[in-house]
Amino acid sequence: MWQRKTNDLVINTEARSKDFLTPFTMDGVLVDPPLLLAPMAGYSTHAFRQLCRADGACGLVTSELISSRALQYRSSQPATFALFDWTPAEQPLAVQLFGADPQEMAEAARTVAAAGAAIVDINLGCWVPKIARKSQAGAALLQDVGSAAAVVEAVVQAVNIPVTVKIRSGWQSGISTAIPFAQIAEAIGVQAITVHARFxxxxxxxxxxxxxxxxxxxxxxTIPVIGNGDVANAADVRRMMMDTGCDGVMIGRAALGHPWLFRQIVHELRTGQPLSAPILRERAEIVMRHAQLALQNDRQPLHKTVRELRGQLVPYFHDVPHGAVMQQALVRIESVEDIQRALTFWLAMAE
Ligand SMILES: Cc1cc2nc3c(=O)[nH]c(=O)nc-3n(C[C@H](O)[C@H](O)[C@H](O)COP(=O)(O)O)c2cc1C
Structure with a gap:
C-alpha cells in the first residue's frame, strides 16, 4: 500500500514536471527549458549569462539594457558598444533596448540584429528616473499606450527576428494600463510578453x-506570457506557473551569485528532489571562471572590467561562512591575481 502511494507520487510529479518544463518557441526561436535569466544592468554581463547557460538549464538570457539614443551619438558609442559583449555560447540571446523614439528604436533594433541578437526585447519596465523620467522611456511609456505601441510597431517592422516586450503591471499602483497595451502589442506582432508583477x-x-x-x-x-518577480527556487516556479498559467518564468536577483540556480530548479522539477548548491571549493572555481570570462571582453579597458567585477562577485558570498571577509577583499581587487589570492585566503578560513 505504502509502495503504491509512493509510485503514485512519482507519476504525479513526472506529469507535472512535464508541464513546468515544457519549452515554448517565439517565431522559431526555442526556449528550452522555459526558465529565463532577467536582464540586470551591471550584472547580466556576458560572463554571468554564459555561466547561467552553461548546463542548458536556463533557456534564454537577455543582455543588459542598451540605450537606442546612445547608439545614435558617436560620443556615447564606445561605452554603449561595450555592452555588445555577447558570444555564440549564449545563444539564443535577447538584446534589450530602451528608448521612446520609434525611429531611433527601429534603427537600434536593426543594429543589434545585425550584430547577432536572436531576439530584440523592448524595455517597458524600467522605473529609474534617468530612463523613465528623463528619457520618458522604459515603464514611463506605459502611461500612454499609443506612444508605447508606436515604439513597438516601429521595432517589429524594422527587423525579421522575434521582438518581445518586458513590462510592469502598470505605471501607477492599481492602474493597469499594461494589459490593454499587451493586447495591442500582441496584435502588432510581438512574440512574447514578460510581466514583472509590480507597478x-x-x-x-x-x-x-x-x-x-x-x-x-x-x-x-496567441503568444507566451512570462512571469517575473520574487521567484527564488523550484517551489516558486511551480507555484507561479500553477497560480498564473504563465508559459515561462524569469528569474533575476535570486540568480545573482547563484548561476547554478537554474540547474537546481530543473533538477527538482524533474525528480522531486532538491539539488545541493556547489560546495565552497566549486563555488570558488565558478567565481574564478566568472572573472576569467569577464576579462575576455576586450570592448572596454581591463581596469574597468575589474572594477565592475568587484560588485558582480559580491553576491557569491552572501550565504557562505566568512562571506564578509571575501566581500571586503573584493572591494579592493585590482587584478585577476588579487581575486585568486582572496579566494585562497577565504577557502582556508571557510572550509
Ligand atoms: C540590479 C538590477 C538591474 C536591473 N536591470 C534591468 C534592466 O536592465 N532591464 C530590465 O528590464 N529590468 C531590469 N531589472 C529588473 C529585473 O529584470 C527583474 O524584473 C526584477 O529584478 C524582478 O525580478 P526578480 O524578483 O527575480 O529579481 C533589474 C533589476 C536589478 C535588481
Whole structure:
C-alpha cells in the first residue's frame, strides 16, 4: 500500500514536471527549458549569462539594457558598444533596448540584429528616473499606450527576428494600463510578453503580485506570457506557473551569485528532489571562471572590467561562512591575481 502511494507520487510529479518544463518557441526561436535569466544592468554581463547557460538549464538570457539614443551619438558609442559583449555560447540571446523614439528604436533594433541578437526585447519596465523620467522611456511609456505601441510597431517592422516586450503591471499602483497595451502589442506582432508583477512606482519594493500575471495570461491569446518577480527556487516556479498559467518564468536577483540556480530548479522539477548548491571549493572555481570570462571582453579597458567585477562577485558570498571577509577583499581587487589570492585566503578560513 505504502509502495503504491509512493509510485503514485512519482507519476504525479513526472506529469507535472512535464508541464513546468515544457519549452515554448517565439517565431522559431526555442526556449528550452522555459526558465529565463532577467536582464540586470551591471550584472547580466556576458560572463554571468554564459555561466547561467552553461548546463542548458536556463533557456534564454537577455543582455543588459542598451540605450537606442546612445547608439545614435558617436560620443556615447564606445561605452554603449561595450555592452555588445555577447558570444555564440549564449545563444539564443535577447538584446534589450530602451528608448521612446520609434525611429531611433527601429534603427537600434536593426543594429543589434545585425550584430547577432536572436531576439530584440523592448524595455517597458524600467522605473529609474534617468530612463523613465528623463528619457520618458522604459515603464514611463506605459502611461500612454499609443506612444508605447508606436515604439513597438516601429521595432517589429524594422527587423525579421522575434521582438518581445518586458513590462510592469502598470505605471501607477492599481492602474493597469499594461494589459490593454499587451493586447495591442500582441496584435502588432510581438512574440512574447514578460510581466514583472509590480507597478513602476513600487520600484523593487514590496511583494510582486502574481495575480496580475494571471490577468495577462487571460487577456493574451496567441503568444507566451512570462512571469517575473520574487521567484527564488523550484517551489516558486511551480507555484507561479500553477497560480498564473504563465508559459515561462524569469528569474533575476535570486540568480545573482547563484548561476547554478537554474540547474537546481530543473533538477527538482524533474525528480522531486532538491539539488545541493556547489560546495565552497566549486563555488570558488565558478567565481574564478566568472572573472576569467569577464576579462575576455576586450570592448572596454581591463581596469574597468575589474572594477565592475568587484560588485558582480559580491553576491557569491552572501550565504557562505566568512562571506564578509571575501566581500571586503573584493572591494579592493585590482587584478585577476588579487581575486585568486582572496579566494585562497577565504577557502582556508571557510572550509
Ligand atoms: C540590479 C538590477 C538591474 C536591473 N536591470 C534591468 C534592466 O536592465 N532591464 C530590465 O528590464 N529590468 C531590469 N531589472 C529588473 C529585473 O529584470 C527583474 O524584473 C526584477 O529584478 C524582478 O525580478 P526578480 O524578483 O527575480 O529579481 C533589474 C533589476 C536589478 C535588481
Amino acid at each position: 513602476a512606482d513600487q520600484g523593487l519594493q514590496g511583494t510582486a503580485d502574481w495575480s496580475i500575471i494571471r490577468r495577462f495570461k487571460e487577456a493574451i491569446q
